[in-house]
Amino acid sequence: MDNEMSAPETKADLAQAFTDFMGAFEVFRETNDRRLAELEHKSGADVVTTDKLARVEAALDANQRRMDEMVLKSHRPSLGGAVVAGPNEHKAAFEGYVRAGNETGLRAxxxxxxxxxxxxxxxxxxxxxxxxxxxxxxxxxxxxxxxxxxxxxxxxxxxxxxxxxxVTGWVAETADRDVTxxxxxxxxxxxxxxxxxxxxxxxxxxxxxxxxxxxxxxxxxxxxxxxxxxxxxxxxxxxxxxRGFTDYTLVEESSWSWGNIGVVKTGVNGGFPVSTPADKLIDLVYTLKAGYRQNAHFVMNRSTQAAVRKMKDGDGSYLWMPPAIPGARASLLNFPVVEAEDMPDIATDEPAIAFGDFRRGYxxxxxxxxxxxxxxxxxxxxxxxxxxxxxxxxxxxxxxxxxxxxxx
Known part of the structure; x- marks a missing residue:
């Protein structure tokens, strides 16, 4: 039958998974800092550092998936709880159909x-x-x-x-109103x-x-x-x-009109600018009107998230931050990040990162x-x-x- 863990085991294992995730993030940060320092003082990053960073990133992603699965499992209630009489009758008939193919109860x-x-x-x-x-x-x-x-x-x-x-407008209390x-x-x-x-x-x-x-x-x-x-x-x-939101016609934000999705271009085919790449993310954020930004999310796949995870601001702080508690989302520029594997990879002309208020948008x-x-x-x-x-x-x-x- 079901082999889910008991509540104490779930909480203990989830806490350990979160500890492992945060430990992996600290190792990632140290390794990436070393890589950036090598790029700054040498012609390129040391291959040992690059390989270690790739392994750490894989471990970070694996820990995140493991933690997400445990959170989901801990939130699953039993279907065998108390229900009202009507659904119980349906449930009994449904059980007979599934187990033995008896259609009589459901047909009735x-x-x-x-x-x-x-x-x-x-x-x-x-x-x-x-x-x-x-x-x-x-x-x-x-x-x-x-x-x-x-x-x-x-x-x-x-x-x-x-x-x-x-048509709307302001008008004095006793003034004539134009027909709108x-x-x-x-x-x-x-x-x-x-x-x-x-x-x-x-x-x-x-x-x-x-x-x-x-x-x-x-x-x-x-x-x-x-x-x-x-x-x-x-x-x-x-x-x-x-119809998916990436299937609609994409137009530059300066030419945006209803029925199309506005885009910000990175200025580089298949990548971020070498200099100040994070500025394009900031441009994307502020392309969205203030009323939409309050509940906005970034949406991208795992490989794109790995690319932005290495970015820093002008003060040397990472733009991507891990979740504060198990079950929460990572954040980018203080906005939650949603990982959707069906988003396109970073490549020429691809809209690999979406940002918006999806509750109102989709x-x-x-x-x-x-x-x-x-x-x-x-x-x-x-x-x-x-x-x-x-x-x-x-x-x-x-x-x-x-x-x-x-x-x-």
Whole structure:
């Protein structure tokens, strides 16, 4: 069954993991300082120092991943807690379907609820299972954790926006008021697309009454859903998947207009400027309006984060700082850093760093209902569980997200 650690073990191991992480960061800082000193006084850094720095960075990243996994595991509640009578009836019927393929209970419930429960489309999972899957996705999907999320019952969500507001102005108490123009409204449309996972179970697992099938299902599909979602939220084309924020037209901030994503260019193809590279990060930060900066995040992948982790300000202080406590985010220029592996690497013309208020800038639309279809035939002796959810996404405020593009 589940082999998660007890609460005392989790806390002790998490504390040790955080101590190891901070120790690795101190070694990284010392090694990188030595590398910078060698670059300043020699023609290049010593190969021994460079190799050590690479090893320390790998250890730092590994410690961060280990700590993140432990934090996630410690936050997972049991699905076997007290629930109201209605969901219990659904849960019992769902258990019979998953373990033995008995559809009678689920068909009766869906008929009572006046919903279509045709076996070729699958059956809706209990609400507590769906809620747990969505909670876990928020915890492990980097973009979902910072974006706006809206749940809908239909296939499409339409959001009206004001592209040109009414004329406004100051006026004296008794003065005549001019007739104001009506606001100009346009519409953003977010279609939900089908995302699926297909975990497999053995007959032995299904027969084992000690195994919590709800927990097993959530464990099996959370990572698969999170990885696919994140890839789409970052770089999806909008065809059969959500549209990612890097897929929109990129324009220099000086030419920015609604419907495009504004960029700051580094001035160097495929890299930062040799002199004062951190200035470009500062330029990116202050391209964003003050109202958006309050809740802004940096978004980049691991290799890009490794590059900015070596940068210092004019006083010799590192711009990147490790998290203050386990489960918190690292920061860059005092803004949280979100690591999304689907962000592009630093390369010519690539927008490898995003910065913005993603809660206002990017919208994720979830259609209610997580469905599952039991398939004992396609991969004998295993039983497959074709699990689907519908999700959409796209930029909803084009002024809330800016990108750093590595081009001249």
């Amino acid at each position: 419930l869906e008929k009572k609820a006046l919903t279509g429960g045709a076996s070729d489309a699958g059956f809706t999972v209990p609400v507590e299972v769906e809620a747990e899957v969505m909670r876990r996705l928020t915890a492990i999907s980097p973009i979902r954790s910072i974006a706006a999320v809206r749940q809908v019952s239909g296939a499409t969500y339409k959001k009206p926006i004001t592209s040109a507001g009414p 123009d009506a606001p100009t409204l346009s519409e953003l449309k977010f279609d939900t697309m089908e995302l699926y996972a297909m975990p497999a179970a053995t007959a032995t697992l299904l027969d084992d009454t000690a195994v919590d099938m709800d927990q097993w299902l959530a464990d099996e599909i959370e990572t698969a859903f999170a990885e696919q979602e994140t890839a789409a939220f970052v770089a999806g084309t909008g065809t059969s998947k959500p 919208l994720i639309v979830d259609r209610q209902g997580l469905k599952i279809l039991r398939d004992p035939y396609s991969s004998k002796p295993y039983v497959l569980f074709y699990t689907t959810k519908r999700v959409g996404g796209g930029v909803q405020d084009f002024d809330a997200i800016k990108m750093l593009q590595f081009s001249a």
